[in-house]
Amino acid sequence: xxxAKFGSDVVSTHSDFGDDTALVRRERIVEILSYLxxxxxxxxxxxxxxxxxxxxxxxxxxxxxxxxYSLEKRHRVRIKVRLHEDDPVIDSAVPVWPGINWYERExxxxxxxxxxxxxxxxxxxxxxxxxxxxxxxxxxxxxxxPTIGPEE
Amino acid sequence: MAVKRERDGSPGYTLTTLExxxxxxxxxxxxxxxxxxxxxxxxxxxxxxxxxxxxxFGAEVVRFSPRQADVLLVAGTINYKMAPVLKRIYDQMLxxxxxxxxxxxxxxxxxxxxxxxxxxxxKILPVDVYIPGCPPNPEGIIDxxxxxxxxxxxxxxxxxxxxxxx
Numbered sequence: 072x073x074x075a076k077f078g079s080d081v082v083s084t085h086s087d088f089g090d091d092t093a094l095v096r097r098e099r100i101v102e103i104l105s106y107l108x109x110x111x112x113x114x115x116x117x118x119x120x121x122x123x124x125x126x127x128x129x130x131x132x133x134x135x136x137x138x139x140y141s142l143e144k145r146h147r148v149r150i151k152v153r154l155h156e157d158d159p160v161i162d163s164a165v166p167v168w169p170g171i172n173w174y175e176r177e178x179x180x181x182x183x184x185x186x187x188x189x190x191x192x193x194x195x196x197x198x199x200x201x202x203x204x205x206x207x208x209x210x211x212x213x214x215x216x217p218t219i220g221p222e223e
Numbered sequence: 224m225a226v227k228r229e230r231d232g233s234p235g236y237t238l239t240t241l242e243x244x245x246x247x248x249x250x251x252x253x254x255x256x257x258x259x260x261x262x263x264x265x266x267x268x269x270x271x272x273x274x275x276x277x278x279x280f281g282a283e284v285v286r287f288s289p290r291q292a293d294v295l296l297v298a299g300t301i302n303y304k305m306a307p308v309l310k311r312i313y314d315q316m317l318x319x320x321x322x323x324x325x326x327x328x329x330x331x332x333x334x335x336x337x338x339x340x341x342x343x344x345x346k347i348l349p350v351d352v353y354i355p356g357c358p359p360n361p362e363g364i365i366d367x368x369x370x371x372x373x374x375x376x377x378x379x380x381x382x383x384x385x386x387x388x389x
Contacts, residue, residue, distance in 0.1 A: 128389050197304065197339070198303065201303070205338045205339070210338070212337075212338075214338060215337075215338070215342065216303050216338070
């Protein structure tokens with residue numbers, strides 16, 4: 072269905088175990104997500120989850136995963152986008168679903184994936200002075216942060 | 224200390240030093256500030272409850288304001304995000320003050336050997352008494368309070384006086 076409409080922007084699709092999944096390109100991601108939300112046959116009005124995945128050693132390295140659900144039609148879909156390490160930037164989906172705001176902040180916090188056009192792309196779980204992105208697989212396990220006092 | 228008695232046997236007056244009198248007063252009026260961030264906090268509640276009854280030691284009046292407390296009882300995991308808050312609370316407490324580090328997390332980070340947990344509150348605070356265990360028994364908390372009372376009795380220096388350790 073997506074392939075018919077967006078053609079070459081959809082890299083691959085599969086439905087393993089009944090989970091509809093589409094790997095798409097990042098260039099038209101907002102367009103694709105808006106179509107999924109607004110098409111009367113799909114109506115994916117609920118962005119359940121957004122997260123990042125770090126495939127260290129593969130190229131492209133990062134992946135952003137969207138889990139969408141339709142409250143009316145009661146069906147789900149998973150959208151994946153692969154991002155290169157030297158340019159982990161993707162357009163923000165906040166204009167499509169306002170509730171995806173914090174998920175994108177979390178992905179930025181943990182993986183350093185930048186969401187272009189996000190209204191407030193700040194760390195959400197960690198504090199501002201934290202150095203690094205701890206869920207990246209090359210983040211050293213024993214790394215400690217400099218202890219910060221209240222005056223800073 | 225010398226006790227002078229009257230001829231009929233009734234006590235007259237007592238000679239002592241002002242310091243030891245004040246220390247004796249402090250000893251039975253420790254006001255703990257419970258900084259409970261995790262499961263150790265439940266053990267603290269048990270220690271202050273009816274069964275273990277911390278009020279036997281004069282340390283019953285738990286104050287949740289640093290301005291009215293002189294014993295900081297850190298019960299639970301302290302992560303880097305919480306560390307500045309804990310430090311500020313310690314700085315706002317009354318002098319002379321004591322710190323009890325309760326449980327494996329507060330003492331060493333416990334099994335949270337990861338990027339977000341402070342590996343022991345002694346990185347930021349002078350700790351007087353460590354309570355080992357995960358979680359410690361209420362007896363452990365009572366023991367820590369009694370140890371602080373012993374420090375007062377013997378005039379042992381507080382950890383804050385030796386801080387920071389170079």
